[in-house]
Structure formats: C-alpha cells, structure tokens
Amino acid sequence: MAFTCGMPSISVQVRLLLVIAISTCFLITELAVGFKTHSLALIADAFHYTGDLLSFVIAYLAQKVQQLSSHISSLSSYASSSPLSSYSAS
Numbered sequence: 001m002a003f004t005c006g007m008p009s010i011s012v013q014v015r016l017l018l019v020i021a022i023s024t025c026f027l028i029t030e031l032a033v034g035f036k037t038h039s040l041a042l043i044a045d046a047f048h049y050t051g052d053l054l055s056f057v058i059a060y061l062a063q064k065v066q067q068l069s070s071h072i073s074s075l076s077s078y079a080s081s082s083p084l085s086s087y088s089a090s
C-alpha cells in the first residue's frame, strides 16, 4: 500500500530503501568527519545513528516478511480450497 499525501505514489519499501541509503551516507560522513576532527560528539552520534539505521533495516525486513507471508497465504488458501469450502465462502 502506498501513502500519497499529495506526493507521487512511492511504496513503503522504496521509501525505506531511500531512508536506509541516505542514513548510510550520513553515518559514513559523520564517522569520517568525526575521526578526522577527533570530535567525540560526532563519533558518539554516529554510533547512535547506527541504532537508528538498524531499526530502518528491521522495518524493511519486516515489510518483506509481511509481503512474503501474504503471498504464501494467498497461495496456500488457493491450493487447499475444496469445493465445499469455496462453496461456503461464496
């Protein structure tokens, strides 16, 4: 399902991938600048950001699992449908 909000329709998975890509760039930049300038604040924030990035990855994987499980359940309901159950469902 896509949330539009007046913007072009982009799926949740594509949005999560964009967030993961941008966050990865931000994390690498923060780590590089933090170690280059010996800024403990930047390094600490980069490690904090690692947790955020991990949560985005988990959200993306949850979306994939949900998509896969709904696909499998639709396949299994199609395969296990008997004439009686299809009659009672209609």
Ligand SMILES: [Zn+2]
Residues within 6 Å of the ligand: 048, 049, 052
């Ligand atoms: Zn955070």
